[in-house]
Amino acid sequence: MTPFIRQRGVVAPLERNNVDTDQIIPKQFLKRIERTGFGQFLFFDWRFSEDGTPKPDFILNQPQYRSATILVAGENFGCGSSREHAPWALEDFGFRVIIAPSFADIFYNNCFQNGLLPVTLPASDVARIFDLARNETPLSLEVDLEKQTISSETGEFQTSFSIDPERRRKLMQGLDAIGETLLLTDAIASFEGNHDLPLLPHNL
């Protein structure tokens, strides 16, 4: 996993609450068995008409946001299905940071497994970012995970954010989570020795 230390980039404002994972990546694209290549399907029904042409009104189709690496959205971002295809699609499209007033639990968790930083900010801060990002000149922010700060290049926006220290550490080091847990194999084995486990029958 790519370590995340800091990210400077253009902000794309997606002013919607309850963006669900069916919108982030519709189900017809979940049949692929690869982990990559989902960016082309991100927000598919919002981005493209039925005949496949891009919808000019949708935020990610507007030229000033094409290179955005930071997505800012309304509350409860990522609700619905557990599909990790959602963070895969966001990451593959080029996003490294999602800012919102709140996130759905499973999506939030899935982001950290993919080097994607979800930042929870107060609704007033998110509203302010929306205002600044809607300008003709796109807003550029620097998100610093080490210092836990967000600031605009021009200094008109500055804030700090909090995040679970363990998750921060793992994201900054880009660690293989399974490799870390396997260091605790003895503890797992000893737990298994004392734990009453109904096994699944062998002849299923």
Next chain:
Amino acid sequence: MGSQTLFEKIWHRHIVHQDTPDQAALLYIDRHYIHEVTSPQAFDGLRQAGRRVRRPDLTMAVMDHNVPTSDRSLPIRDAIARRQIEQLEINCREFDVPLWDLHHPSQGIVHIIGPEQGFTQPGMTIVCGDSHTSTHGALGALAFGIGTSEVEHVLATQTLWQQKPKTMEVRFRGRRPEGTTAKDMILALIRHIGIAGATGHVIEYTGDAVRSLSIEERMTLCNMSIEAGARAGMISPDETTMEYLRTRPYTPKGTEFETARAHWLSLATDPGAQFDRVVEIDLEDLAPMVTWGTNPEMNAPITATVPDPDQEKDPVRASMMRHALEYMGLTPGTALNAIPIQRVFIGSCTNGRLEDLERAARVIDGRRVADGVRAMVVPGSGQVKREAERIGLDKIFTAAGFEWREPGCSLCLGMNDDILSPGERSASTSNRNFEGRQGRGSRTHLVSPEMAAAAAIAGHLTDVRTLSTEVPS
């Protein structure tokens, strides 16, 4: 230890490692269910790192999400779906994981077969790469959905890092009125607390109205916990739970059952145990509920009208309502029971069990599906299908004009061929009415099986309680 909740008892018994109490805990996982859509990348990760599945004997795979629900003797037409199905077979063979494939007689939706077969038992920690894993909490297990990286983590280590969620008691007060169901109870809760109302929490459902639910009804309740944002939903084990478990194929039998029984009952929340939050829902006025918008919180009693965004004081909510009504093609003030539908879907992990089909069949019996409506029943598992056919439900449905199909997730998420056309409107017993969920441009109204059956007969959303008096069978 003092008084503890069901959740706390299970949580504490599964901690393998934790540095400090406020940090994430490494939890042992007792059951890991796998399906074709969220597992291929996890197996691939294992392969690349040269890792094995630590406990194939606690792991179980089934094909359900993208499987066709038509004739199983034919090859799957969709090449990409077929590849995903074949990949699960390859992975299970390579990693020695038991698999119920398309041709297994009891294949079905993972959340239907786990409890039905007795793989799911009280006190277990259960995960699956699917958000509706909360269903298994109906038996008193701690069960929740995870992403594919976590699927890989569980495959490799049989554990998962988890922050301890908060607990929420949802206490249903009073008696559930005639003609209302567990589906209406959960929709009423989601309407009350909102689709993010339980984020970060594990819900335990309590109250006499919950105690009097069958296990299958409890599963409907727990299933949709995620639609309120909850990490999991659960119900303390009781005698109803024990009677259900006694007859499952893979639960302990004889004296072993009696030992397990005592243990299972001891897991119930202790009197006086405290929850972080308590929500009370009064059932006296509960009516059959139906969604009118594009998330499960946007629902109302069938006796109501489509709400008016202009009456909504919160501008953000009003704007969301407008957007939803535009997508749904609905006008404020329209009576919900006058909305015409073209499709009816009875099935899914929410409402695809035998009792669901029985209750729908009672509404259907002797009647005909309205002209211009295409209606289908997709049993939740092979066993549900067999049992239903044994008692003749299939004949009632097909005589009325319903399609009787093979088990799978089907139109709940529309990954296979079972989808709506743009603009088509469905009465659906599934769990999500998100934009495009049942096909691009599809318009979904979530209802109970009885209400879906009534809509099929009437050709529009209708109150099942009055249908029975208006149309003689």
